[in-house]
Amino acid sequence: MNSMSKENDTKTGKSTAYSPAEVEDRLYKKWLDSGAFVGNPKSSKKPYTIVIPPPNVTDVLHLGHALNNSIQDILIRRHRMMGFEAVWIPGADHAGIATQVIVEKRLAKEGTTRREMGREKFLERTREWAYGNKDKILNQLRKMGCSCDWTRTRFTLDEGLSRAVAEVFKHLYEKGWIYRGHRIVNWCPSCQTSLSDDEVEHVEFDSHLWYIRYKLKGSDEYLTVATTRPETMLGDTALAVSPKDMRYKRFVGKTIILPILEREIPVVADSYVDPEFGTGVVKVTPAHDPNDFEIGKRHDLEEINILNTDGSLNENAGKFKNLDRFEARKQLVDELSRKGHLEKIDKYKLAAGTCYRCHNVVEPYLSEQWFVKMSELAQPATAAVKTGSLRFHPDYWSKTYLHWMENIRDWCISRQLWWGHRIPIWYAEDGTMFVSMDRPKKEDLPDGYNPEDLTQDDDVLDTWFSSWLWPFSTMGWPDNTPDLQKFYPTKVLSTASEIIFLWVARMVMAGYEFVGEQPFSDVYIHGTVRDANGIKMSKSLGNGIDPLEIIEKYGADSLRISLTLATPDGQDPWISKNTFEIGRNFVNKLHQVSRFVMMRLDGRQPVLDRIDENDLVIFDRWILSRLERTIRTVDRNFAEFRLSAATKTLYNFVWNDYCSWYIELIKPDQPGQEIRPGSLNVATYVLDKIVKLLHPFVPFVTERIYLDLVGQEIEGEATIVFGPWPTTDGRFIDDELEASLEQIQAVVTAVRSMRSELNVPPGKKSDLYVQVDDPTFAELLQGHIEYFRSLARVNDLHTGTRIKRPAPSATAVISGAEIFLPLEGLIDIEVERNRVEKELQNLAVQLEKVSKKLANQDFLANAPADIIDREKAKKADYQDRIEKLNKNLEQIMGW
């Protein structure tokens, strides 16, 4: 840091930089104490509800969550200010498999297992850990300033939500849409549970195709089979060929001796087999491949399971028993090779399914599971998007959603885990099933059944089976509560794209089926947070950042607005540590400009709700015009779910229009002078609108400034939380006036540029000569010289239509004016000549372009008249400026 820099306030010696730590916690407490975030179902205001995507209790929140929750808070806070009964329901998800995997890992380190512990103790242990994380997570949201209604906090394992789960199970079971089936499912040998299709991630591996020879019984002939999983041959119960394949027609019906195990298996003909692929012969392993399972059904083949639940081989594998699947593969291939059964090995790229939680390769595995029939559920959920009653932002995600809906498959909902909602099914000894969350009561059972004789299904439900009910289970469903009546359906769901299928799509189905109405109308899909190298941020990769770390260093406001600014609408943000400096700088800028306004108010009570329209100078009208335009743009950005654009619009308005121009323009020439009262009023009025427009993004600093404006302490009654959100009737929007201001700005900028390029010392002031084409321009300048004198470091202004160049002086030509700066002794003729020549070259290029265009007959014949006029005006302007510059260049050469 430069020792000359003025880090401190000259009077007090204290740093004037904004210090978030001093105000954030106190402000948050103020909001909580006043109940500002609590929704009232009896309110006459229109509801605006968001349910939080409940974070998994497996871990504290990372920057991805910080982004998502910033977005939700922005939407909620803005609507609260707009007069809606805005409710944001917070909570957390028990994250069945994810949580259990982590707890089991910890147990392993301690040298024990869940089975050793037993179900009750294990659940107790998991609960303790999960609830600890949940508290940490909810605290992170508070530190971020999230305006959640904490009186409505929910957890997916809460009593009420569990009741909803059981109710839904019963509903679907009685409808026949939940069924139990003996089927091939995705099995994770590491987590030792089934997974739904959507929980399997396909990863490409470099693998091989093994070509194995299967000998015909009583012959030396053989058939060669290509396989990617040779170990599954231990469970083969047939070979299959295409019925159209003439090469193998004579083998159909013959018997094959399975290598190594020497079992006899038939050759069958099945149209599933593609004669073009591999050898055209397929080994059929009904217990370990979904297609083979189907073939097996068609040909009445035996299903031989060769795997234990942990992925090791079982007694059906003969001598390979107890070996892990991959070790068994190795040894089996060796033996096949030794015995001459291995024809060749090809390299092969294989897309293998892996578990989305532990990333081990999953196995197709035959087992007894519960499924939900999805086709009917998908109907209204598909229609909702097709008719536009449910919209995705950006819209292209609706294609992804529809593709999944239209190819929907039944949902395997049972998990061989303990952490979660236990399947509400009770079995009698005779196999009869009863649906009930708790042990059924005697009076609810048919004659001949006793509650004590029933045993509950051991498995739990997929974690998403509770999540998909979240938009209404959090409101007390299945009871028709006041909350449900007032706050359902919710408005916006904000999430990342990765859970569109797992969660979003299923919530839509559930909303229609169980409540009869879609759960939300808009789905906002934001990008995935990546690090500075574009790698997705995650705890496991070690590149994750804890939002609390950023908050501690920069403050919650900086965290929030930096993330919003850094996240392009619909794309992935790349975040590095200094990403947050943008936000910190902006928050400080806001703080500083408000300090300036407050100092100038000097204790006077400002008027925030109106301005005296008879007491405005051109600059006041200009900033009001810019303000109204900004409000319109921001509202439009929000309507289109372009949050990044909205943030940038406000950022630019505050920094450029308000701070850099307006405040500088109304500053008096001399330090001691007061700002013109009418302008100070406008400055304050606009500042009030600025903090309101920005409050959803940076809630703390804006509340702090607002309280300063209304002259209250943090603990006072006043608050910005309820806005109102600034509106506009557009009556100050004035194109002509903005154009006039741009002329003044152009003069100021030209002067600054000349001075800088000629290295004029900042302290050196000079007179300013402006030769104009149009006398009204001169009047404009003359009338406002007092305002921009210090910006351009000007003593006297000489302007009019007949101003002569004072020699020696620097020259600039802008549209409609020539600017002269008499700088005797300060002008290096060479430098000045280069400057002018450079500008001439620049203009020459532009002139050539436009001249060419205007010489083109097709252009003149086809282009609209206003475009042609504009080009003509441009040409005239360039010509004029070139002429003037040339004249000036001649004079310079004459020195």
Next chain:
RNA sequence: GGGCGGUUAGCUCAGCUGGUUAGAGCACCUGCCUUACACGCAGGGGGUCACAAGUUCGAAUCUUGUACCGCCCACCA
């Protein structure tokens, strides 16, 4: 194998219905302790808009194709 995004200044991104001298922030260079802000102010340099063809009077913007990057879906063993 199918689908969807992306490719604009050294970096991260704007540029909405085709006509702007193609912009911003960061980084870089120059000057500055200017009456709120050095977390700042002023000025400046830097781009054949991935490539090719097409539509058009006119293309960063529309169409088609190619290349590369990323994501998603998929039961070819």
